[in-house]
Amino acid sequence: MKARTTMMTASVLALALGTAATAQDTIKIGLAPYGLNAEFMQLWTNAAEQHPAVTSGLVELTVFDGRYDALVQQDQFETMITQGFDAIVFAPIDVEAGATAVQLAHDAGIPVVGSNTRVNSDLLTSYVGSDDVQAGYLEAKAVLDKMGCTGAVVVIEGPIGQSAQIQRGEGNEKALAECPEVTVLEQQTANWSRAEAQSLMENWLTSHGENIKGVIAQNDEMALGAIEAIKAAGMDVSDFAIAGVDGVTDALNAVKAGQMASILQDGAAQAQGAIDVAIKAVKPDYEPMSEIWSQYPDMPWNGGTDAEYNVPWTPVTAENVDDLLAARQ
Template sequence: MNKMTKIALLTSSLFFANSVVAQAAPVKIAVLMYGMKAEFVQLMEKAAKEHPAVKSGDVQLTMYDGRYDPMVQNNQAETAIQTHADAIIINPMDYEANIDVVTMANEAKIPVIVTNARLNTYKMTSEVVSDDVLGGYLEAKSVLKKMNCKGNVVIIEGPKGGSGEIQRGHGNDKAIAECVAGNIKVLERKTANWSRAEALPLMENWLQKHKGQINGVIAQNDEMALGAIEAIKSANLNVKDFAIAGVDGVSDAIRAVQAGEMVSILQDAHAQMQGSIDVALHAVKGDSYQPQSDIWKQYAGQMNWDGGEAKRYSVPWTEVTPQNAAQLLDARK
């Protein structure tokens, strides 16, 4: 073998080795969560870390805590772009203000997937969400069914301006409108910002202001429903005398369902996040990418992969019942 042949082989080997290294580089995905305090968001974070591509090292995740501030999320999107994220997943705080994240990602030619909450734009790569109008409708319907469409309700809302508050509110109103006009009265309607701690004093005040008049509590998430339950118990009232519902299927709410204290409509945090990662990976890698999460089999026929090209993936809702509660809790161990 002459000198020139050896040099050519060495050069070829180095090129091949560099190509392998380049191919092995993990896909960098920035995940912008609106906040990290609530259990539901923590379930999403857990699901992200358990995605097969993350566990294998094929994906490098960077999780951002938006601290319940849309401007913080917008700034974090700038950071993700500057640090050369290959894709961005955002769980947005604000329906309007966080459109900037989509705009910035599009300008940087970075795929952006919206998950859990929604944005007032269709310029994202895709969204993996649940139908919040339907979720709000289902929870309100359960409350009104227990009340036989007669009596007084209070509505504890999510953060004003968020898609959850807007769309679940539409669903609440739709269910109320289906009762005979005038048979249901909404005594109070106010935000507790998804917070159990904020819902407790709010409900305490309403119980004092409307003594003996509140029959139902429509809380736009489980944490706020649980805060209302604490307030009712603190007032030495029987929780089972009230019709109460929330949305999310957090662990304490599932236990409250088992105790007969409330209804919860489960929003699948695992499916929303793992689905978002699969869609993001398809956007980065192209049609050769095949989804790795088990959620596509779980929801086959209800939510299909569609080649990773769908503009919107709608994760189904599941009502938590005494029959499925234990199984749902066991899945989180």
């Protein structure tokens, strides 16, 4: 009995040591999206959770819902620092306020990789996202081209102070400058929200009626809200030029129905690319496990040390919309 007990003790000790070694080898990464209410950030987050390094157990990924609040995100960074996370992937709600959180992590020796939205900090290990100025230009141009560069538009903005709102706004202005005869009747934030955009558009239709010829919405959710308001007012959606950004599922269907234009933002590539870069910052000999680097040969891995990785946009067209929808199944 005594020998058996000793053998069992040795076995338990070996198992414990093996478990400790495994836990030590596991890389703890915190994923910090600005909020998870809408489909785009859900797709971005789901893609991160499906990264091969996560599903294989190399990475333990913890998701923190920022709830569209910069202070909440800062508190979450403090939690990750206290709990000894190895790296953080950060999509901030505010371009300025997010810098404080990055500073805290940097001071604690934790690398931070930005993704999707930007932060005004030079302490990021890298940034994996897309050019929002280009997106803002492309969506506004789609609206203005349909209008023939004449008439009046309304602009529905993202959360004020977030990088996507700022940069897509710059792109919107660039396109509008090319059409000096176009008037901007209203410009206001709907905070990426379909419901808020619907309410705004209802008010604007009451104030301006058929004078509104175009709707430049800085994301698809808000464009879809504007469409709902137009329908609720008994007006014909085809009488308006409407565009958004992201390529969420309902927007793809609306493009297919001829109701709006959209530009697909590949959140999956952004999130998985950011996970690869974050692992590299912790494990110098790491080679990327995501397929996105072969999917976008114009965005080479370059050893995972580039300061910025720019995922291309994909304009949604009648020719590619079915394939894009099929990819969501």
